[in-house]
Amino acid sequence: MTGHQSLSLADAANLSGAPVDVTAVLDHLIREAEAAAATSIGFPGAVDLDYGEVMTRLGNRLWNNIGDPADLGGVAHTRVLEQAVIAWFADTLAMPRDDRWGYVTTGGTEGNLSALHTAHHRHPTARIYYSTAAHYSIPKIVRMLGARGVVVNADAGGEMDYAHLAAQVGRRRRWPAILVATAGTTLTEAVDDTTSIRTVLDEYQVNGHLHVDAALSGIPLALDGRLRLNDDSGISSIAISGHKFLGVPTPSGVVLIRDHARNTASRITYTATLDTTITGSRCGLAAALLWHAIATHGHEGHRWRATQARRLATYTVNQLNAAGWPAWRHPHAVTVVMPTPPEQVRKKWLLATDGATSHLVCMPGITHGQIDAFVADLTAAAPPRLIPRPRADGLSTPSRTL
Numbered sequence: 001m002t003g004h005q006s007l008s009l010a011d012a013a014n015l016s017g018a019p020v021d022v023t024a025v026l027d028h029l030i031r032e033a034e035a036a037a038a039t040s041i042g043f044p045g046a047v048d049l050d051y052g053e054v055m056t057r058l059g060n061r062l063w064n065n066i067g068d069p070a071d072l073g074g075v076a077h078t079r080v081l082e083q084a085v086i087a088w089f090a091d092t093l094a095m096p097r098d099d100r101w102g103y104v105t106t107g108g109t110e111g112n113l114s115a116l117h118t119a120h121h122r123h124p125t126a127r128i129y130y131s132t133a134a135h136y137s138i139p140k141i142v143r144m145l146g147a148r149g150v151v152v153n154a155d156a157g158g159e160m161d162y163a164h165l166a167a168q169v170g171r172r173r174r175w176p177a178i179l180v181a182t183a184g185t186t187l188t189e190a191v192d193d194t195t196s197i198r199t200v201l202d203e204y205q206v207n208g209h210l211h212v213d214a215a216l217s218g219i220p221l222a223l224d225g226r227l228r229l230n231d232d233s234g235i236s237s238i239a240i241s242g243h244k245f246l247g248v249p250t251p252s253g254v255v256l257i258r259d260h261a262r263n264t265a266s267r268i269t270y271t272a273t274l275d276t277t278i279t280g281s282r283c284g285l286a287a288a289l290l291w292h293a294i295a296t297h298g299h300e301g302h303r304w305r306a307t308q309a310r311r312l313a314t315y316t317v318n319q320l321n322a323a324g325w326p327a328w329r330h331p332h333a334v335t336v337v338m339p340t341p342p343e344q345v346r347k348k349w350l351l352a353t354d355g356a357t358s359h360l361v362c363m364p365g366i367t368h369g370q371i372d373a374f375v376a377d378l379t380a381a382a383p384p385r386l387i388p389r390p391r392a393d394g395l396s397t398p399s400r401t402l
């Protein structure tokens with residue numbers, strides 16, 4: 001026991017007052033993170049993989065992959081690992097070998113920005129279509145690019161409304177279209193159907209770029225063979241997070257773009273490398289961590305992780321339904337959607353809540369024990385007769401699930 005335990009973390013960490021006890025502050029941070037982990041079931045980050053070997057051996061040096069990972073000039077410390085990671089993702093997504101490009105990003109947002117920036121550069125007059133269930137980074141990026149965004153309705157389960165898309169595209173058919181499909185929406189893990197989207201674009205003979213924001217579900221769906229960036233798919237680019245399904249202990253991700261859908265970039269001279277990435281200096285440690293996750297588990301290991309997570313999600317829905325809670329999930333999903341529990345339950349269990357609807361995410365590493373404890377707390381706090389009925393008009397009513 002030290003005196004610092006009575007001090008708030010903010011007071012202990014304050015750098016403009018008395019000398020700080022660095023060890024005490026780090027202890028405090030770790031204690032808080034460990035205490036929160038047991039009841040943290042709302043964030044889509046896997047917690048089952050051990051990255052200790054990489055962190056211990058590489059974590060105390062600078063690994064900076066400046067510039068384009070496919071370029072052989074300049075400084076690039078873990079570039080070889082990054083290239084291997086990009087090749088694995090591209091293979092898993094069935095991208096043609098002679099028509100692929102990508103790099104390790106800081107996360108889903110940078111991947112979306114890189115892909116949409118590329119698309120917008122090629123199609124400067126294009127309208128950017130995205131659904132109301134798209135991630136908040138998409139409208140932000142549309143504003144950053146100075147582009148025109150068009151919002152498309154989502155159905156009650158969170159999937160894009162293709163009839164509404166057709167109406168929106170039909171009205172703007174003289175401009176190219178940049179389409180953002182989501183594979184795993186934030187609230188319900190809905191997956192937009194890129195075949196239906198392509199059908200709409202073909203019907204109106206609108207050209208452009210189809211991007212998939214697959215930050216959450218990209219890897220499981222690719223491993224299922226249900227998400228491909230081959231010629232038939234008509235998909236030009238994809239963004240995937242590294243700290244979600246793979247649980248990489250630093251924000252990270254991957255962006256992949258079909259090479260034919262890219263611009264030629266300017267060569268910058270002082271590092272002698274192609275300036276094709278959003279940031280200049282890039283985190284080589286993230287590339288090494290992603291590489292480690294793939295090298296140690298491979299295709300089959302990660303498929304098994306996805307299967308186990310979906311099983312736990314099925315179990316969770318069953319336990320909640322048995323306790324009188326109308327919870328549901330999409331068939332491919334690890335996200336379980338339910339009416340928002342009472343406040344005392346949400347104080348303890350860190351769910352994600354949007355008004356009357358909440359979700360928990362059965363990411364790899366979440367246990368049956370945690371689910372059982374959550375359901376027990378829920379049952380103790382809210383007898384079934386007090387459970388809110390799902391609304392008829394909102395996301396709490398699934399469209400085609402259960």
Ligand SMILES: *Cc1c(COP(=O)(O)O)cnc(C)c1O
Binds near residue numbers: 107137183213215251
């Ligand atoms: C998490 C997420 C993002 C953003 O990813 P960051 O890594 O936080 O930038 C974007 N889109 C979707 C669908 C996500 O789930």
